[in-house]
Amino acid sequence: MITLTINDKTIHTQVGRSILEVARDNAIWIPTLCYHEALKPYGGCRLCLVELETPRGSRVVSSCTFPAEDGMVVHTNTKTIQQSRQIVAQLLLARAGHVPFIRELAASVGVNDTPYTLPQDTCVLCARCVRACQEIVGMSAISIANRGSDRVVVPPFKISSADCIECTTCVLVCPTDAITLDDITDSSRTVHEWQSEYARGACRLCEYTLNGN
Amino acid sequence: MKKLDTPQELDAWRESCKNELDHDRLRLRVCDGTGCRALGSQHVLTALRQAVNGNNVEIMTTGCPGFCEQGPLVTVDPQQIAYQQVTTKHVHKIISDTLGKGEVISELLYVDPSNGQPVTTESELPYYKSQMRRVTDLNGQIDPHQIEHYIAHKGYMALSKALYDMSPDGIIEEVIRSQLRGRGGAGFPTGVKWKFCRQSPGDEKYVICNADEGNPGAFTDRSLLEANPHRIIEGMIIGARGIGATEGFIYIRSEYPLAIENLNIALNQAREHGLLGKNILGSGFDFNIQLRLGAGAFVCGEETALMASIEGKPGEPRPRPPFPAQEGLWGKPSNINNVKSWASIPSIIANGAEWFAGVGTEKSKGTAMFSMVGKINNPGVVEVPIGISLRELIFDAGGGIPDGKSFKAVQFGGPLGGCIPAQYLDTPIDYESLTDLGATMGSGGLVVADESTCMVDLARYFMNFTQEESCGQCIPCRWGTKVMLDILTRICNGQGEKGDIETLEQLANTVKTASLCGLGQAAPNPVLSSLRHFRDEYEAHVYDKRCPSKVCWK
Numbered sequence: 001m002i003t004l005t006i007n008d009k010t011i012h013t014q015v016g017r018s019i020l021e022v023a024r025d026n027a028i029w030i031p032t033l034c035y036h037e038a039l040k041p042y043g044g045c046r047l048c049l050v051e052l053e054t055p056r057g058s059r060v061v062s063s064c065t066f067p068a069e070d071g072m073v074v075h076t077n078t079k080t081i082q083q084s085r086q087i088v089a090q091l092l093l094a095r096a097g098h099v100p101f102i103r104e105l106a107a108s109v110g111v112n113d114t115p116y117t118l119p120q121d122t123c124v125l126c127a128r129c130v131r132a133c134q135e136i137v138g139m140s141a142i143s144i145a146n147r148g149s150d151r152v153v154v155p156p157f158k159i160s161s162a163d164c165i166e167c168t169t170c171v172l173v174c175p176t177d178a179i180t181l182d183d184i185t186d187s188s189r190t191v192h193e194w195q196s197e198y199a200r201g202a203c204r205l206c207e208y209t210l211n212g213n
Numbered sequence: 214m215k216k217l218d219t220p221q222e223l224d225a226w227r228e229s230c231k232n233e234l235d236h237d238r239l240r241l242r243v244c245d246g247t248g249c250r251a252l253g254s255q256h257v258l259t260a261l262r263q264a265v266n267g268n269n270v271e272i273m274t275t276g277c278p279g280f281c282e283q284g285p286l287v288t289v290d291p292q293q294i295a296y297q298q299v300t301t302k303h304v305h306k307i308i309s310d311t312l313g314k315g316e317v318i319s320e321l322l323y324v325d326p327s328n329g330q331p332v333t334t335e336s337e338l339p340y341y342k343s344q345m346r347r348v349t350d351l352n353g354q355i356d357p358h359q360i361e362h363y364i365a366h367k368g369y370m371a372l373s374k375a376l377y378d379m380s381p382d383g384i385i386e387e388v389i390r391s392q393l394r395g396r397g398g399a400g401f402p403t404g405v406k407w408k409f410c411r412q413s414p415g416d417e418k419y420v421i422c423n424a425d426e427g428n429p430g431a432f433t434d435r436s437l438l439e440a441n442p443h444r445i446i447e448g449m450i451i452g453a454r455g456i457g458a459t460e461g462f463i464y465i466r467s468e469y470p471l472a473i474e475n476l477n478i479a480l481n482q483a484r485e486h487g488l489l490g491k492n493i494l495g496s497g498f499d500f501n502i503q504l505r506l507g508a509g510a511f512v513c514g515e516e517t518a519l520m521a522s523i524e525g526k527p528g529e530p531r532p533r534p535p536f537p538a539q540e541g542l543w544g545k546p547s548n549i550n551n552v553k554s555w556a557s558i559p560s561i562i563a564n565g566a567e568w569f570a571g572v573g574t575e576k577s578k579g580t581a582m583f584s585m586v587g588k589i590n591n592p593g594v595v596e597v598p599i600g601i602s603l604r605e606l607i608f609d610a611g612g613g614i615p616d617g618k619s620f621k622a623v624q625f626g627g628p629l630g631g632c633i634p635a636q637y638l639d640t641p642i643d644y645e646s647l648t649d650l651g652a653t654m655g656s657g658g659l660v661v662a663d664e665s666t667c668m669v670d671l672a673r674y675f676m677n678f679t680q681e682e683s684c685g686q687c688i689p690c691r692w693g694t695k696v697m698l699d700i701l702t703r704i705c706n707g708q709g710e711k712g713d714i715e716t717l718e719q720l721a722n723t724v725k726t727a728s729l730c731g732l733g734q735a736a737p738n739p740v741l742s743s744l745r746h747f748r749d750e751y752e753a754h755v756y757d758k759r760c761p762s763k764v765c766w767k
Contacts, residue, residue, distance in 0.1 A: 148695070
């Protein structure tokens with residue numbers, strides 16, 4: 001067992017958990033976007049940042065990736081943290097302000113408007129789909145291409161991937177509904193973003209079916 | 214050649230190499246580094262080889278001694294007559310006059326701008342006189358393709374000492390006591406880092422040399438890799454012995470073809486002679502080094518992204534902890550150091566920690582290499598004791614500002630560093646004082662700005678670089694730098710609006726605090742430091758629609 005404090009609350013927990021997990025177990029709210037319980041922590045959205053008090057001064061870390069340690073002093077809502085969350089939320093609004101989930105997320109950190117302008121897209125590049133395809137499904141049928149603000153999630157060479165097993169896990173884990181699934185006919189369906197067309201039916205791996213059949 | 218099995222065999226070989234490298238011999242040393250090649254050294258070499266054909270003159274190709282501005286460089290031994298800007302048309306005169314009659318060709322000598330006097334010999338050149346060359350002492354003195362030259366100059370003697378006279382812990386203690394700090398930029402104590410890796414549980418460990426020198430205007434690593442690759446290799450073997458690693462990687466950017474060629478030759482020579490591979494020098498210690506080529510992504514200079522790239526994954530950083538010393542390459546404890554850090558090791562082991570720490574400041578010991586470009590008379594590579602002032606660096610070694618213009622600022626540490634204005638010219642250069650000024654030591658790249666440089670435009674240039682090189686994994690770096698660049702571009706186009714400076718500053722502070730890796734955390738530095746020292750220039754652009762340096766919206 002280890003003991004740490006989060007927002008001056010003393011917490012006892014076992015070794016091997018992240019600060020975020022410990023906080024959530026104790027009903028301490030930390031906003032997240034790229035985090036998903038079923039996936040390895042990614043540290044990409046930076047909404048879950050917290051501030052640590054250390055002997056060498058304060059340190060800002062992502063709570064989803066940082067392990068809870070004995071004696072740790074964590075603050076989840078300092079001025080620095082609030083400010084960085086708000087700017088991240090403003091950037092998200094600039095990218096995907098038309099997405100209800102993003103507007104709600106921004107509102108949860110006190111942001112309803114953005115001073116920035118970015119090319120709009122429903123995908124916010126949290127990479128949950130890519131990670132799910134790799135970590136859970138084990139197929140890596142989609143991946144991230146390009147760098148920086150040109151990043152996109154695509155199947156290899158932007159053409160329908162032979163590795164896709166039609167499990168639609170990517171659709172399930174996407175927080176912004178950027179991946180769209182449509183039934184074309186009674187017997188086939190498409191995931192538009194991956195340019196794929198499949199026989200409509202159960203997942204080849206687990207036989208899970210989405211939207212009936 | 215048979216593999217060396219004992220330190221005695223290495224010593225004996227050294228004696229014969231020394232005899233071969235007869236110092237009194239008539240010899241032309243021709244710089245064949247990237248800088249001189251770009252200025253035509255290979256044509257000069259071909260012409261020299263044809264002209265001396267049959268005569269008793271040795272032509273030695275060397276790596277870069279650093280005086281790139283004056284290349285192609287040809288030095289005549291044993292007198293060390295230093296000829297600058299040599300072209301093919303000078304070749305016959307060098308052969309007939311200097312080699313034939315012992316006459317100095319005055320038109321090929323460097324003229325000291327301070328007194329108008331020509332300088333005859335290499336050691337009298339003001340460029341070298343103001344330096345302390347410890348890591349670069351053999352740059353330009355030996356042929357990097359000849360392991361015998363390095364051996365003759367005490368090469369691999371430190372390795373022999375480390376293997377036979379020191380324990381692994383003793384090696385690490387010596388490096389800790391030397392107070393060597395990482396020369397890649399962060400300045401973490403090298404020996405302490407080694408100790409963490411040594412103490413990490415695991416049988417398989419890796420050492421890595423970061424040769425992905427990506428900062429625009431930085432080429433210190435390149436000059437070492439090209440001119441003396443064996444010193445880096447020797448440093449890595451010693452480090453591996455201390456840490457307990459059996460495998461090493463040099464991650465080098467593919468934009469350095471000559472450095473890659475020279476490294477490959479050096480690695481093969483070291484293996485052939487039993488200095489690398491199984492049972493090194495008969496000591497029972499096994500260690501090998503492989504090269505890995507970068508594919509042009511700046512972020513791969515970040516250690517976790519670099520290791521991902523070696524593993525064949527996309528070059529994206531990951532959050533720490535775990536640190537590389539705990540879980541690095543393929544999840545094994547790994548130690549990664551910059552080229553200059555590795556190259557500093559052999560002389561620390563050979564001469565002792567006290568010798569190394571004999572120069573420098575209280576918290577930053579030894580010498581440091583800097584490459585200088587921009588508005589400066591002598592662009593090139595220098596090595597100076599840490600703690601000398603910026604003024605000494607820029608005006609003595611660097612030769613000052615061209616065309617009678619005045620010094621405005623120096624961008625220290627490239628796109629991740631900051632600018633330092635003229636009022637701090639007498640600040641001693643060390644890790645702490647640079648950080649206090651909003652810059653960083655970085656990998657030793659300096660870009661000098663004069664009165665005709667617009668600091669807002671310079672910040673925009675660096676932001677354009679980092680924005681393009683951001684991997685895009687985290688939001689602040691991916692979109693924050695994009696918005697920052699948009700604002701800077703607007704300001705530089707004369708379309709800045711009230712509030713832009715404040716928005717820029719706020720965004721810069723958050724990108725610095727919130728980004729995942731060192732690239733994002735340091736990307737706002739050029740903006741923050743220029744806002745700190747040259748806020749009036751930003752204000753002139755935004756409020757008066759005026760570029761004080763007359764660079765923007767011409």
